[in-house]
Amino acid sequence: MGRTKKVGIAGKYGPRYGLKDRRLAGEIEAAKAGRKRCPSCGFPKLKRTSTGIWECLKCGDKFAGQAYYPPAEGSGG
Numbered sequence: 001m002g003r004t005k006k007v008g009i010a011g012k013y014g015p016r017y018g019l020k021d022r023r024l025a026g027e028i029e030a031a032k033a034g035r036k037r038c039p040s041c042g043f044p045k046l047k048r049t050s051t052g053i054w055e056c057l058k059c060g061d062k063f064a065g066q067a068y069y070p071p072a073e074g075s076g077g
Contacts (some may be wrong), residue, residue, distance in 0.1 A: 007022065007026060008026050008030060009026050009029045009030055009033070010022040010023065010025050010026030010029070013025065028068055031068045031069065032048065032068040036054070036069075036070045037070075038056040038058065038059065038061065039063065039070065039071050039072065040056070040059060040061050041056060041058055041059045041061075043056055043057065043058035043059065045057040045058065046063075046070050048068075048070075049062075051067050052064055052065055052066060052067050053065075054070040054071070
């Protein structure tokens, strides 16, 4: 859909919702879509299966983290 260099993924909202809300939504969506690293094996691919649930694509471990961020690498998983 609509994206530009300046606004990134929030470009799909166009002129709607105001600048502050679009920036916040863009930051959240970019963080959710970015690559994450598994806290137990270190593999750089985690999949967000649902809100706060993350699954490693290599070792198959499941973790509970934040809604848009997995648990930190040193947390023990």
